Amino acid sequence: MTEFADRLLDWFDVHGRHDLPWQHPREPCRVWLSEVMLQQTQVRTAIPYFLRFVDALPDVPALAAAPLDRVLALWSGLGYYARARNLHRAAQACVDEHGGALPDRREALEALPGIGRSTAAAILAQAHGQREAILDGNVKRVLARHFGVDGHPGETAVQKRLWALSESLLPQARLADYTQAQMDLGATVCTRRNPDCARCPLAGTCVAAASGRQHELPTPRPRRSPPLRQTHMLLLLDRERRLLLQRRPASGIWGGLWSLPEGEDPGQLQALATRWSGASGPPWHLDAFEHVFSHFRLNIQPLAYTGVEAPAARISDNGDLHWHRIDAVAGLGLPAPVARLIQRFRESID
Numbered sequence: 001m002t003e004f005a006d007r008l009l010d011w012f013d014v015h016g017r018h019d020l021p022w023q024h025p026r027e028p029c030r031v032w033l034s035e036v037m038l039q040q041t042q043v044r045t046a047i048p049y050f051l052r053f054v055d056a057l058p059d060v061p062a063l064a065a066a067p068l069d070r071v072l073a074l075w076s077g078l079g080y081y082a083r084a085r086n087l088h089r090a091a092q093a094c095v096d097e098h099g100g101a102l103p104d105r106r107e108a109l110e111a112l113p114g115i116g117r118s119t120a121a122a123i124l125a126q127a128h129g130q131r132e133a134i135l136d137g138n139v140k141r142v143l144a145r146h147f148g149v150d151g152h153p154g155e156t157a158v159q160k161r162l163w164a165l166s167e168s169l170l171p172q173a174r175l176a177d178y179t180q181a182q183m184d185l186g187a188t189v190c191t192r193r194n195p196d197c198a199r200c201p202l203a204g205t206c207v208a209a210a211s212g213r214q215h216e217l218p219t220p221r222p223r224r225s226p227p228l229r230q231t232h233m234l235l236l237l238d239r240e241r242r243l244l245l246q247r248r249p250a251s252g253i254w255g256g257l258w259s260l261p262e263g264e265d266p267g268q269l270q271a272l273a274t275r276w277s278g279a280s281g282p283p284w285h286l287d288a289f290e291h292v293f294s295h296f297r298l299n300i301q302p303l304a305y306t307g308v309e310a311p312a313a314r315i316s317d318n319g320d321l322h323w324h325r326i327d328a329v330a331g332l333g334l335p336a337p338v339a340r341l342i343q344r345f346r347e348s349i350d
Contacts (some may be wrong), residue, residue: 004146005171005178012181017043017188021050026176028102028127029060035119036087039136040080043187049078061100064091072257072333079224081337083203085256086114104128125179133166134179135159138186144218144233145190148207152219213333226299233338234269235286235302235345236277237309243329243342244276253293254335260302260342261321269303276321277308286345291337302341306349 002058020043022034033053037046053074057063063071068088075084090112093101102123103109109120121132140153143165151158171178189196198208208214236244245258263269266283273279291298310323324332326346330339 002171004169004205007201008181009171009174009178009187012177012184015188015199016181016184021047021054023180026126028104028123028169029058029063030054030116031123032035032102032119033123035089036083036114037078039083039119041078048077049075050206059100059233059266060091060094060102063088064100068256069258069333073331073332076257076333076339077336081255081257081333081335082251083114084333085250089113091113101334102127104130106132122179125175125210127176129175131170131172133163133170134182135163135166138182138190139166139182141192141218142182142186142190142202143200145201145208145214146206148213148217150219151233155266158219175219215312226292226296228299230299230301232263232266232269232301232303233262234273235304235342235343236273236279236308237261237304237306237326237345238277238308238323240310240333241326242310242323243326244310245322245324245329245332247322254338256333257335257338258324258329258332259335262300266301266303273303273305273308277305278309279305279308286341286348289337300337300341302345304345305331 016025020034022030022252025144034046034050037050041049046138054076057066057071066088068085071084071088072081075081078084093112094100098108103112104124106117106120106124109115109123115123118134118136121134122131122136124130125134125267140162140244143149143162144153147165148163149161153159153162183199185202189200193215195214197203197206197214200206203209208217234244236246244261246261248257248259261269261272263272270279270283273283281303286302288299288305289303291300326342334342
């Protein structure tokens, strides 16, 4: 098995990515942040978010001390916001339990919110050079193709086999480089679509390449048509150009972010608009639009009232409702489609 690692490291020395911002310096906190961002995000998308995040919150104590709104605002647009909430909670646990630093043991890392087996291993291998195996999406794809592993990688038996392979291939040295090499090969050569087998250092022993099964492996998840859901969003703007925002529940879609009040029943939203601001008459409608999540599609119909009154007493019974100046909401943690909707609303009234 050492031949696998040797060929991969030789390729990495020439063709791997050596200038990623979390590699300079390759500190535990920076590696951790990059691994969490890259769980659902491509490198080129994550880089500007990473740079902005570490500039604002450069270490674990700074992240732990920051308000959650600040963390979510820095994350806004990356999606899968549970990652940001877990980062914040894990940083606070590190301050409380580990002296403000990430622990350097796998069991302790896996006990932190949002850190699973592969993420913990990636932190230990890259930041500490420990001999730990990873199994992210890129590595699953490389191993499934190279060793001809049938079955969807999400299945327990298939995942168990892939973990065993990943552990058996570990070299004795250069663990940080080897870990990065696996991710680089999957991201740049052994890609999901159109893998470039002619440039692959492992092509000579790859089962998928030999049998022409590159596009069959790894076995895809059975496809299902994502369901369509409907919602209405309320844009309530007062005479001082303040917009009513509502914090979403901590769990679920856009958890903990500021958003617009919403509901399936437009009549109920109109009644709430009257209760919160004295708005009367029918709202005006902006064009509906659709936002696609990983497991469903959401059709959003915006309803708007402008020039309403905003007495604080009307919403004092709900601490998650606040009036914010519409030209300052960009500094809040807003879901990307909501931020775009508010911008479109601003352009329609200015």
